[in-house]
Amino acid sequence: MNTVAETPGEHPVTDMKRCIEDCLRCSRVCFSMAMNHCLEQGGPHVAPPHFRLMIICSDLCRVTADAMLANFVLHEELCRACSRVCEECAASCRDLDGMEECVDACEHCSKSCAAMLRR
Amino acid sequence: MNTVAETPGEHPVTDMKRCIEDCLRCSRVCFSMAMNHCLEQGGPHVAPPHFRLMIICSDLCRVTADAMLANFVLHEELCRACSRVCEECAASCRDLDGMEECVDACEHCSKSCAAMLRR
Amino acid sequence: MNTVAETPGEHPVTDMKRCIEDCLRCSRVCFSMAMNHCLEQGGPHVAPPHFRLMIICSDLCRVTADAMLANFVLHEELCRACSRVCEECAASCRDLDGMEECVDACEHCSKSCAAMLRR
Amino acid sequence: MNTVAETPGEHPVTDMKRCIEDCLRCSRVCFSMAMNHCLEQGGPHVAPPHFRLMIICSDLCRVTADAMLANFVLHEELCRACSRVCEECAASCRDLDGMEECVDACEHCSKSCAAMLRR
Numbered sequence: 001m002n003t004v005a006e007t008p009g010e011h012p013v014t015d016m017k018r019c020i021e022d023c024l025r026c027s028r029v030c031f032s033m034a035m036n037h038c039l040e041q042g043g044p045h046v047a048p049p050h051f052r053l054m055i056i057c058s059d060l061c062r063v064t065a066d067a068m069l070a071n072f073v074l075h076e077e078l079c080r081a082c083s084r085v086c087e088e089c090a091a092s093c094r095d096l097d098g099m100e101e102c103v104d105a106c107e108h109c110s111k112s113c114a115a116m117l118r119r
Numbered sequence: 120m121n122t123v124a125e126t127p128g129e130h131p132v133t134d135m136k137r138c139i140e141d142c143l144r145c146s147r148v149c150f151s152m153a154m155n156h157c158l159e160q161g162g163p164h165v166a167p168p169h170f171r172l173m174i175i176c177s178d179l180c181r182v183t184a185d186a187m188l189a190n191f192v193l194h195e196e197l198c199r200a201c202s203r204v205c206e207e208c209a210a211s212c213r214d215l216d217g218m219e220e221c222v223d224a225c226e227h228c229s230k231s232c233a234a235m236l237r238r
Numbered sequence: 239m240n241t242v243a244e245t246p247g248e249h250p251v252t253d254m255k256r257c258i259e260d261c262l263r264c265s266r267v268c269f270s271m272a273m274n275h276c277l278e279q280g281g282p283h284v285a286p287p288h289f290r291l292m293i294i295c296s297d298l299c300r301v302t303a304d305a306m307l308a309n310f311v312l313h314e315e316l317c318r319a320c321s322r323v324c325e326e327c328a329a330s331c332r333d334l335d336g337m338e339e340c341v342d343a344c345e346h347c348s349k350s351c352a353a354m355l356r357r
Numbered sequence: 358m359n360t361v362a363e364t365p366g367e368h369p370v371t372d373m374k375r376c377i378e379d380c381l382r383c384s385r386v387c388f389s390m391a392m393n394h395c396l397e398q399g400g401p402h403v404a405p406p407h408f409r410l411m412i413i414c415s416d417l418c419r420v421t422a423d424a425m426l427a428n429f430v431l432h433e434e435l436c437r438a439c440s441r442v443c444e445e446c447a448a449s450c451r452d453l454d455g456m457e458e459c460v461d462a463c464e465h466c467s468k469s470c471a472a473m474l475r476r
Contacts, residue, residue, distance in 0.1 A: 060182055
């Protein structure tokens with residue numbers, strides 16, 4: 001039996017709450033690692049395509065979280081873009097030293113956002 | 120003859136510049152009208168679905184502009200979401216008094232973002 | 239004996255970590271309550287001076303948290319402004335029904351930011 | 358005779374409009390140069406203290422512009438912080454090749470924000 005409030009055609013409330021948490025964590029981890037670990041390491045950690053991914057991923061995750069926090073009806077448009085960008089950011093981080101936390105945050109966020117899309 | 124620098128499969132530089140301008144203008148107009156005209160008018164101007172559209176539309180337009188300013192490779196993911204949200208925001212503003220500038224900014228931004236998508 | 243890493247003239251690391259958490263919580267609570275409780279209640283909850291405080295407070299708290307997450311040397315400039323804006327936001331929320339969580343978040347954030355300033 | 362609408366103790370409307378434009382320009386120039394010129398140049402252009410200044414300066418300029426666009430009563434708190442951060446960002450950019458546009462944007466924004474403070 002489902003103990004979670006659920007309206008037909010909508011997402012269970014707990015799924016959205018988890019997605020908000022995953023987006024906020026990913027936004028914070030990407031920004032913090034870009035501005036600390038990546039800048040301090042230099043070299044491939046500040047290669048333009050990688051660094052741009054980190055910063056735009058962080059910004060998009062935050063707006064996606066805000067859309068869900070605001071009960072915005074079109075949150076799926078943002079979740080779709082966010083899921084894709086997080087997936088690419090995870091892939092870019094996987095090739096670099098010391099980015100495990102960022103890979104994990106991006107992977108979780110990508111999956112949570114994908115789960116918000118209407119099947 | 121085309122005088123604009125263009126790489127096969129990419130967008131003409133002038134199209135992206137125009138899209139950046141349209142996104143920045145839309146972000147500013149939505150935020151400013153929400154925080155001034157809408158709050159001062161009250162009533163339907165601060166109905167939750169309308170007001171949320173104005174705020175999230177403004178935020179998404181800004182991140183979409185940032186993605187293009189940063190030469191971010193996945194900017195199309197953001198342009199797709201931004202085009203859709205702007206379209207809805209224009210529709211929501213059309214029903215309300217004194218929102219002509221916002222309707223115009225959202226319509227232009229929606230079209231510019233749609234034009235950035237690969238056909 | 240102090241077990242926390244501390245450099246003369248700098249803040250204990252734990253103080254900054256707590257301030258980051260307080261800023262991120264305040265940013266989220268202000269935005270979420272503005273976009274849900276305030277818009278749904280209407281009346282004095284969407285009075286322009288109150289609502290503007292909620293939105294700008296949320297934005298400033300986020301940038302202040304980002305400055306500290308990025309180990310930005312001039313974070314005190316942001317903490318000073320943030321402490322003052324949060325204090326005013328707490329005062330504005332105190333007069334309205336159902337804003338206890340926001341009063342609490344703003345008060346904590348205001349104090350944490352004030353504690354980051356060099357005496 | 359003063360042809361600009363002015364309330365005793367407040368700023369002339371034209372001063373605030375100029376300050377908003379300067380903040381928005383500075384936010385855009387700092388972000389765009391960080392994500393393009395600085396990342397592409399590497400070396401001292403991505404030294405952590407310089408790069409953090411560029412990113413936080415861009416974010417703070419945007420929130421300061423938003424505060425004025427929203428007619429936020431406490432905009433001086435943000436203008437004070439913004440003026441100081443822009444001043445430091447201009448100084449940091451002055452030492453690096455090809456950053457003239459950023460030096461100019463930061464200097465103008467710093468002065469405009471300082472002019473918003475009550476004497």
